[in-house]
Amino acid sequence: MADAYFFLFFLLPLLLLVVLYFLVKPRPVKIPIKNRHVFITGGSSGIGLSLAHRAAAEGARVSILARSLGKLEEARNAIRLVTGIEVAVFAADVRDFEAVKRAVDEAGPIDVLLLNHGVFVALELEKMELSEIKFTMDVNLMGTLNLIKAALPAMKNRKDPLPASIALVSSQAGQAGIYGYVAYSASKFGLRGLAEALQQEVIADNIHVSLIFPPDTDTPGLAEENRRKPELTKIIAASSGCMTAEKVAQKALDGIKSGSFIVSCNLEGIALSLATAGLSPQRSFLMAFVEVVAAGILRIVALGMQWTWYGSIEKYHSQRKGSTRSS
Numbered sequence: 549m550a551d552a553y554f555f556l557f558f559l560l561p562l563l564l565l566v567v568l569y570f571l572v573k574p575r576p577v578k579i580p581i582k583n584r585h586v587f588i589t590g591g592s593s594g595i596g597l598s599l600a601h602r603a604a605a606e607g608a609r610v611s612i613l614a615r616s617l618g619k620l621e622e623a624r625n626a627i628r629l630v631t632g633i634e635v636a637v638f639a640a641d642v643r644d645f646e647a648v649k650r651a652v653d654e655a656g657p658i659d660v661l662l663l664n665h666g667v668f669v670a671l672e673l674e675k676m677e678l679s680e681i682k683f684t685m686d687v688n689l690m691g692t693l694n695l696i697k698a699a700l701p702a703m704k705n706r707k708d709p710l711p712a713s714i715a716l717v718s719s720q721a722g723q724a725g726i727y728g729y730v731a732y733s734a735s736k737f738g739l740r741g742l743a744e745a746l747q748q749e750v751i752a753d754n755i756h757v758s759l760i761f762p763p764d765t766d767t768p769g770l771a772e773e774n775r776r777k778p779e780l781t782k783i784i785a786a787s788s789g790c791m792t793a794e795k796v797a798q799k800a801l802d803g804i805k806s807g808s809f810i811v812s813c814n815l816e817g818i819a820l821s822l823a824t825a826g827l828s829p830q831r832s833f834l835m836a837f838v839e840v841v842a843a844g845i846l847r848i849v850a851l852g853m854q855w856t857w858y859g860s861i862e863k864y865h866s867q868r869k870g871s872t873r874s875s
């Protein structure tokens with residue numbers, strides 16, 4: 549009996565750890581940001597602004613890009629006030645490849661390309677204009693591809709032997725489809741395929757991809773989104789709470805520096821990432837161990853999550869039916 553326990557709880561896990569240690573690829577990597585060029589899209593507001601503050605405070609040379617020059621200059625002043633550091637600003641729409649290319653060329657070779665720009669409207673697909681749907685895909689997905697296309701040649705040619713990074717800000721709505729986010733989830737799930745494929749193409753150039761998955765985050769963008777958010781979107785998104793932009797920026801930068809492919813921001817996010825590990829690369833054999841051991845149980849947790857969400861959806865519809873009957 550004691551032998552069986554010894555095998556099950558000691559020998560087997562130990563064997564698994566050893567196997568995973570040799571199995572995980574790409575291998576772990578550390579990406580320094582001090583004295584390196586960090587280029588942040590959407591760096592004038594919310595999470596991007598916090599990322600810019602943090603990167604500057606950690607000694608990086610920071611460039612930020614967004615559409616509104618006014619907001620960019622405000623951000624530059626705010627960062628100078630706190631850190632004494634001057635960030636470079638670039639006004640361009642990520643949908644405009646030529647404008648993006650000019651900005652990236654002017655900014656100079658990038659060591660850490662942080663693609664954080666994004667737009668979001670929470671609304672049922674039926675209520676969304678086709679133009680809004682296209683806008684979401686164009687900014688979140690095509691905008692990201694434009695930036696990568698524009699920046700990659702110089703990133704590959706950099707003289708610096710240190711590893712470089714391309715980090716994409718997705719969303720937990722890019723790990724699980726959420727009511728009200730048909731277009732948005734599509735754009736954010738798209739980033740995952742992009743990231744997985746891109747990592748295989750740029751690994752030989754010592755460029756490492758990170759995918760960041762924040763929950764609801766207190767930003768100007770979220771405040772705007774909340775003004776017309778469906779009740780069910782609020783209920784379902786509440787499963788993961790809300791974080792501050794500073795905290796998300798800290799988690800994101802730590803994840804990038806540690807070379808993690810998948811970067812979660814809170815506890816629910818860790819569970820979500822374990823449950824959706826799929827065929828994403830995992831550089832840490834310890835995290836791979838947790839993924840393997842937790843897989844079965846997390847599928848049950850995920851099904852429980854769906855049970856709750858569909859329960860809310862059923863309740864919402866039955867209440868609505870009740871109220872239309874009585875009115």
Ligand SMILES: NC(=O)C1=CN([C@@H]2O[C@H](COP(=O)(O)OP(=O)(O)OC[C@H]3O[C@@H](n4cnc5c(N)ncnc54)[C@H](OP(=O)(O)O)[C@@H]3O)[C@@H](O)[C@H]2O)C=CC1
Binds near residue numbers: 591642765770
């Ligand atoms: N806040 C949240 O709840 C969550 C956000 N996220 C993601 O995090 C990222 C940042 O979100 P958040 O900080 O809330 O957003 P904000 O709306 O606060 O800021 C968005 C930033 O992106 C810029 N931007 C928007 N559209 C374009 C464009 N077409 N071209 C260039 N820049 C553009 C904005 O500047 P300007 O308007 O001047 O162009 C601004 O700097 C997004 O990708 C979002 O999807 C993920 C999970 C949760």
Ligand SMILES: CCCCCCCCCCCCCCCC(=O)[C@@H](N)CO
Binds near residue numbers: 773817819849853
């Ligand atoms: C298996 C374990 C599961 C654990 C719980 C999972 C909870 C998932 C909740 C998803 C919330 C999505 C918020 C999207 C925020 C966002 O992107 C918008 N604010 C637009 O910016």
